[in-house]
Amino acid sequence: MNQNIINARVTFRNSPIHILEQFIIKDIKNAYEQFRNNSELEECVIIQTCNRIELFGRSKTCDTDKIKETWAEITGLEEAAFDENIVCAENQEALYHLLKLTSGLDSMVLGEEQILGQIKNSITSAREAKASGRHLNTLFDKAIRIGTRIRNSSGIGAGGISVGSMAVKLAEENIDELKTKKILLIGTGEVSTLVAKSLQRRRYTFDVTSRTIGRSETFCETMGGSPIRFEEVLGGFDNYDAIFVATTAPYFLVTNERITEAMKNKSQGMMILDLSNPRTVDEHVATIRGVKLMNLDQIAEMVEKNVNARLNKVKTVENIINEEVSVLEASMKRLDAEPLVKDVFKNIDDLREKQLQKALQMLGEQDEKTIKIIEELTKAVVESIISTPMNNIRKASEQGRPDVVELAGKLFDYKKHEK
Ligand SMILES: NC(=O)c1ccc[n+]([C@@H]2O[C@H](COP(=O)([O-])OP(=O)(O)OC[C@H]3O[C@@H](n4cnc5c(N)ncnc54)[C@H](OP(=O)(O)O)[C@@H]3O)[C@@H](O)[C@H]2O)c1
Incomplete structure (x- = not known):
């Protein structure tokens, strides 16, 4: 992935409640600012519930030490406090964990519904604080949809106790x-x-x-x-x-x-x-x-x-997550190429429209049916020329080839104007 997705978390799995509470981030707005300024995160989302404090970030680098440093500064903890409590994951592993969260597989009460609402609230407030952007917004929207689907199809939460x-x-x-x-x-x-x-x-x-x-x-x-x-x-x-x-x-x-x-x-x-x-x-x-x-x-x-009594369901859900995670990863990687593809399509279409109007003027054509046929012809020609290279750019991005996407950007004179 050109852009890395990072997860850093302290949860009830490794830390008892009296330890967990020391890692709580009190001023989330300020934390967003600090993580973005000091930990090289271009986007971030904080999920905080009674059982977990989690950070999801997007970054070109994957410097988890910087995340620990900032987190320690925010909470006033020694960096050493993180050694036994923090778990960090990158890219596919981070996506896998997010799907475990949304499907309820990582919850203290297996399959419980509350975590889904808490994740929805977290991404909404990250959006409002402008801490998250195109990548994490898309990732969370997809993960919430996948998690809901997994819950419905597996019945993981059915009959569960709260x-x-x-x-x-x-x-x-x-x-x-x-x-x-x-x-x-x-x-x-x-x-x-x-x-x-x-x-x-x-x-x-x-x-x-x-x-x-x-x-x-x-x-x-x-x-x-x-x-x-x-x-x-x-x-x-x-x-x-x-x-x-x-x-x-x-x-x-x-x-x-x-x-x-x-x-x-x-x-x-x-x-x-x-x-x-x-x-x-x-x-x-x-x-x-x-x-x-x-x-x-x-x-x-x-x-x-x-959990022990319901291990069969856990296995089923893990299998579904394993299948879903590669689809999710591919669509996240494709996201890297999307601004370029969109830009190229738009530029070419603008050119087509300009040339079409010029030609129609020269022809002095008034007949609507003829104009429609010529217009459709120009669209079909453009589409047939451009769709193969654009699909190949998307594919290269999916396959983790940022060099190809970059080269295509140069060829099409693409100027990045988004983060
Ligand atoms: N949600 C979960 O999945 C979950 C699971 C396990 C444990 N927990 C923990 O359980 C606790 C409650 O969570 P929740 O989801 O029920 O929260 P919630 O829906 O926000 O309700 C918070 C409650 O705390 C009361 N409260 C807040 N400040 C207070 C104060 N200074 N003095 C007295 N009462 C005060 C509120 O009363 P007012 O109406 O007067 O404000 C309200 O009744 C939290 O510590 C949470 O971490 C949550």
Whole structure:
């Protein structure tokens, strides 16, 4: 490929949640600027979810050290921190990984739908920030379409369990008679919706809280549960035996102090499931007697079991991705030749039109039918002369021959005016 596609990622596969959160990029707009200015990336897209921080870039060079340097500068981490956590991939391998992402194969919960929405949001915001361009926009549009098709044809997500239902399952496994216990859900976003759905399905009663009581009320109207004021909860954690926390708060909502206080008034234990990343429950609460804390890492372990049970589907999807990746790679390589081909077609057509008008004027031809025939003739001649060399240029580009494309550019006096 004349242009390289690079992927650099830190994900739950190599890094536990408390490490992963150190790599989070807080100011994405600024990061785009830095990656483009300092890492020789001509385009880039950042995908950031609770399980992964990923960068896709387009570059003439493939300097992953520069990417690490910039990422370290943005996050304030030592470059050495990347050694054990970062995975880098180039070209075909990077495309393969993107298809694994869009088809749900790399998700913590195999085949889950949320990642597709998150990738769509990432490319939309990269487009808006003008961080992505023709190559990455095309790549992501194609990868999203292919991923959707793979999901539909393989049924990889069908019957799968969500992060929410896994958390509820974990609570059931760890708390005797959960039905008789007081359950609290903090948060009213996407993940909370999944938790609430699962609690509802299993007929549990639960309270729901978020910063504004209005949000909780609206949430409970559709998802079930009883709304409760946030302030009331913060002062009264002792009312609850199981607490699910799924917010994007940038600090600990459930602090060591609050839980220590709550446990003074409780005769039985408490389980807290923190589904947030960055975590919103202080991990020190795990040291308080009677408190059991679980976070996304434990959920990941459960997912492993889930994956093992569905290995057949994984193999099928991997086979489809293997076939799709070479088609995707060829069309990405062809993209390198497209501006030249388009330019040549346009220039030749302009010339044809000019010469046609000149000839018609000289002939003084007025008959519409005759004019149409002459016009079609000029088009057919141009098409038959130019289509073979243009297809050969596209083919050369597909076969990774930028030298041929460059030479053709010189022959047709093509001036690059796009990035
Ligand atoms: N989406 C996934 O696939 C996924 C999977 C596993 C884990 N997670 C993690 O789960 C967490 C929630 O994700 P999500 O997708 O549900 O997010 P979301 O849809 O954006 O919802 C965020 C929730 O956090 C609340 N919130 C934000 N700032 C807060 C603060 N300072 N104090 C109290 N509440 C606050 C919001 O309440 P308001 O309405 O008051 O703003 C909202 O209820 C995140 O940490 C995410 O990383 C996500």
